[in-house]
Amino acid sequence: MLYGIIALIIVLLIFLLLFIFCNNRFQLVIIKIDKAEEDIDLYLQKKKELLERCRPIIEKELKKENVLEGLDISLEGMNHFETHNTLKMIYNNLFKTIDEHEKLLKSDTLMNILEELNTNEENIIGAIKFYNDTVVEFNQLVVSFPSKMVAFFKRYKKKEFYSNEKREIFEILRDK
Numbered sequence: 001m002l003y004g005i006i007a008l009i010i011v012l013l014i015f016l017l018l019f020i021f022c023n024n025r026f027q028l029v030i031i032k033i034d035k036a037e038e039d040i041d042l043y044l045q046k047k048k049e050l051l052e053r054c055r056p057i058i059e060k061e062l063k064k065e066n067v068l069e070g071l072d073i074s075l076e077g078m079n080h081f082e083t084h085n086t087l088k089m090i091y092n093n094l095f096k097t098i099d100e101h102e103k104l105l106k107s108d109t110l111m112n113i114l115e116e117l118n119t120n121e122e123n124i125i126g127a128i129k130f131y132n133d134t135v136v137e138f139n140q141l142v143v144s145f146p147s148k149m150v151a152f153f154k155r156y157k158k159k160e161f162y163s164n165e166k167r168e169i170f171e172i173l174r175d176k
Contacts, residue, residue: 022147026156029138033159036131040080043124047087050117054094057110062101081162084124091117128162135159 078086098104098114105111139158141147150156 018146019150022141022150023154025147026141026150026154029134029141032134033131033138036127036134037080039127040084040124040131043120043127044080044083044087046120047091047117047124050113050120051087051090051094053113054110057107057113058097058104061104061107081160084162091121132161135161
């Protein structure tokens with residue numbers, strides 16, 4: 001009888017330690033995801049500001065209005081994915097406009113802003129890669145045993161990626 005109680009206590013202790021370990025892994029990954037989202041927010045805000053700085057220069061040079069349409073929208077109600085896609089579309093339109101009007105390349109101010117935009121774009125790509133890699137780690141925890149038990153109790157659900165490429169990689173990993 002005494003051995004049975006001791007064995008039960010040991011089994012419960014092992015499950016408790018396993019639960020604590022898995023919960024800590026989740027917490028670390030969640031902190032990394034929050035940091036990545038924060039960085040992405042900052043870089044996307046900077047991208048919007050840089051695009052807004054380009055607009056008056058382009059409008060002055062081309063003597064046109066409504067250049068870089070869509071920049072006036074408020075990004076407040078959008079999630080990271082929508083904001084990224086909207087700014088990416090405007091960013092692509094900017095370079096399309098520059099390609100169509102080579103005289104814009106003569107503006108030193110615009111070239112400096114474009115250089116900042118390119119650096120910022122590299123930062124966004126890096127932050128998104130970090131976010132996606134961390135989401136892969138989180139999603140693996142959600143679907144794998146024993147962390148799946150913690151996910152169930154804490155009601156953690158799989159998170160979305162920025163690109164379909166990571167989603168496909170995760171699906172392959174999940175099937176293994």
